[in-house]
Amino acid sequence: MKTNVLILSGVLLSIASSGFAQEQSKYPEPMPMKPQMSEYWTPQPPVITPGTTTANAVMSPPSDAIVLFDGKDLSEWQNTKGEAAGWTVHDGVVTVNKKAGDILTKQSFEDFQLHIEWQIPENIAGSNQGRGNSGIFLQDKYEIQILDCYNNETYVNGQTGSIYKQTPPTVNPMRKPGEWNVYDIIYKAPTFTKDGQFRTHPTVTVILNGVVVQNNTTIIGTTQYIGFPKIIPHGEGPLRLQSHGDPSEPISFRNIWLREL
Ligand code: MG
Numbered sequence: 002m003k004t005n006v007l008i009l010s011g012v013l014l015s016i017a018s019s020g021f022a023q024e025q026s027k028y029p030e031p032m033p034m035k036p037q038m039s040e041y042w043t044p045q046p047p048v049i050t051p052g053t054t055t056a057n058a059v060m061s062p063p064s065d066a067i068v069l070f071d072g073k074d075l076s077e078w079q080n081t082k083g084e085a086a087g088w089t090v091h092d093g094v095v096t097v098n099k100k101a102g103d104i105l106t107k108q109s110f111e112d113f114q115l116h117i118e119w120q121i122p123e124n125i126a127g128s129n130q131g132r133g134n135s136g137i138f139l140q141d142k143y144e145i146q147i148l149d150c151y152n153n154e155t156y157v158n159g160q161t162g163s164i165y166k167q168t169p170p171t172v173n174p175m176r177k178p179g180e181w182n183v184y185d186i187i188y189k190a191p192t193f194t195k196d197g198q199f200r201t202h203p204t205v206t207v208i209l210n211g212v213v214v215q216n217n218t219t220i221i222g223t224t225q226y227i228g229f230p231k232i233i234p235h236g237e238g239p240l241r242l243q244s245h246g247d248p249s250e251p252i253s254f255r256n257i258w259l260r261e262l
Contacts (some may be wrong), residue, residue, distance in 0.1 A: 007149060009088075011100075017175040021127070024259050025053070031193040034106070034229075038241075039166045039225070039229070040158065040166070041156055041157060042155075042156050042157060042164060045154065045173075046156055046162075046169055046170050046171060046172050046173045046214075047211065048172075048173045049172045049173065050174070051211055052211050054181065054183075059118070060256070063258075063260065065260055066116075067256050067260070068257075069106055069240070069257040069258055069259055070095060070256070072093035072255060072256070073090065075104070077107055077108070078104045078105065078108055079104065079107055080101060080102055080121065081102055081103055086101070086104040087102075087104075088101055088244075094120070094253040095255070096244075096253040097244050097251035098244065098251070099109055099244050099245075099251055101244065103243055103244050104242050104244070105239040105240065105241045106239040106241075107214070107239070108239065109140075109180070109236075109237040109241060110190075110238070110261060111191050111236050111261070112188060112240070113187075113188055113259050113261050114185070114186070114187070114188075114259065114260040114262060115187075115258075115259045116186075116256065116258050116259070117137065117183075117184050117186070117254060118181050118182065118183050118184070118254065118255045118256045119181070119252055119255075120178075120179070120182070120254075120255075121149040121151070121182075121251070121252055122178060122179070122251070122252065123178050123204070124178075125178045126214070126250070127181045127248065127249035128153060129154070129155045130148065130159060130247065131177070131210050131248065131249055132149045132247070133147070133149035133249055133250075134147070134148050134243070134245035134249070135147040135245055136165065136243040136245070137184070137186070137241070137243075138224075138241035138242075139186070139203070139238075139240065140203075140237070140238030140240075141235075141236060141238040141239050141241045142233065142235060143164065143203060143205070143220050143224055143233045145162070145163075145184070145186060145215075146159060146160060146161055146164075147159045147161055147252065149178060149249075150173055150175045151175045151176065151177045151178060151219070152236065153174060157169035160173065161173070161175055161182075161209065162174075162207055162209050162214035164215065165224035166224055166226070166230075167222075167224060167230060168215065170207070171213065171215070172212060172214060174209050174210045174212040175210070182209065182210055183210055184207065184209055185207075185208040186205060188203065188205050188206075189204045189205070191220075191239070193234040193235075197234045198232060199232055203219060204217050204219055204220065205220060240259070242254065
């Protein structure tokens with residue numbers, strides 16, 4: 002009898018302890034993401050020479066464009082707190098003020114054609130992502146990278162013309178520091194299902210200095226510095242220009258206009 006009680010206790014104990022073990026099961030956590038995990042360096046896009054332009058050749062906006070910067074003031078822009086944009090307007094251009102942070106358009110947009118010109122300063126220093134880094138966030142979510150990629154190697158999905166950390170440009174047609182680069186960007190906004198997934202992805206065509214570097218490319222989510230793209234449902238959104246924290250000389254912009262499509 003005593004033996005039976007002991008066996009029964011043992012069985013009960015083992016059932017109880019196995020239940021306990023199930024409650025305490027530990028599964029592996031995903032490995033913490035580091036920036037380098039979403040950066041790749043090969044193959045590098047071929048370097049090509051774009052057509053030439055004279056230093057002051059500015060094409061005026063078409064008559065149906067929303068002019069976002071005409072060289073005079075930043076009245077169409079604000080900082081991330083909704084206050085006056087604190088970048089420096091001079092000589093018909095606007096130069097990034099790194100202390101003032103990013104700036105955004107006051108207006109929001111859906112599908113559009115954007116024209117924007119930008120200049121890496123002639124005395125630029127630094128390397129990799131720390132050399133003339135800026136960017137244009139479409140609908141405040143998806144960054145088209147700006148970087149001095151003239152004789153400056155970096156991970157290819159972080160080059161100028163890339164959808165940042167997603168799709169590298171097909172080629173590298175950058176002009177050298179001191180000259181003006183021209184982006185023409187055609188963007189189609191996403192639509193979303195009720196449960197917050199893409200019904201249709203955003204897509205973008207990017208022409209840099211007259212050369213197609215993204216051809217109706219699907220954007221797979223937000224452009225994260227660390228980690229994977231996210232799908233964040235949104236409606237119309239502003240353009241955001243990046244004030245990057247790297248120590249190199251700030252870049253300048255001019256002749257910014259947009260046509261709603
Ligand atoms: Mg950037």
